C-alpha cells in the first residue's frame with residue numbers, strides 16, 4: 501500500500517459528512533431551524549478528524565517528506581496551495597462554530613442568514629480540495645518515494661493515529677482544569 505491509500509480512504513468519510521451537511525443546508529433552506537447539535541458534531545468532525553487526524557498526517561508526515569524531495573515547480577505550487585487550503589478550512593470551520601453557537605443562543609435575529617452561506621461554502625470548498633489531492637497530486641508525487649520510505653510513512657501514520665484519542669481527551673481534562681484555576 502502507498503501512503504496515499506489511507507488518506508484517500510479518509511477523504512471518503514469526509515465526503516459522507518459533507519453530504520450530511522448538504523442535507524442540513526437543504527432542510528434549513530426549506531424553513532427548518534438549524535440542527536445545532538448536529539452542526540456541533542460536524543464542527544468536531546472537521547476539527548478532530550478532517551483537520552487534526554487527516555490534515556495532520558498530510559502536513560506533519562507526507563508533506564514534510566515531500567518537502568525534502570526535488571519537486572517540480574508545479575508540484576511545489578500545488579503543495580503550497582494545499583497547505584493554504586487547510587488554513588482556509590480551519591478558519592471556515594471556526595466561523596461555522598461561532599455562527600452555530602449564536603443560533604443556539606438565539607442572539608441572531610436571522611440565524612440562517614449567517615450560518616447558511618458558511619455551510620454552503622464548506623460544501624463547495626472541501627470537495628475541490630479533495631479532488632485536487634486525489635486526482636492531481638497524490639499519485640504523481642508518489643514517484644519521489646522508495647518502497648522503504650513509503651512503509652516508514654505508513655508506520656508513522658499508524659503511530660500518529662494511535663496518539664490522537666489520548667491527545668484529544670487529555671486536552672479536555674487540561675482545558676477544564678485550567679479554566680477552574682483561572
Ligand SMILES: [Fe+2]
Pocket residue numbers: 555558582586629633
Ligand atoms: Fe488536504
Ligand SMILES: [Fe+2]
Pocket residue numbers: 507511554555558630633
Ligand atoms: Fe486530504
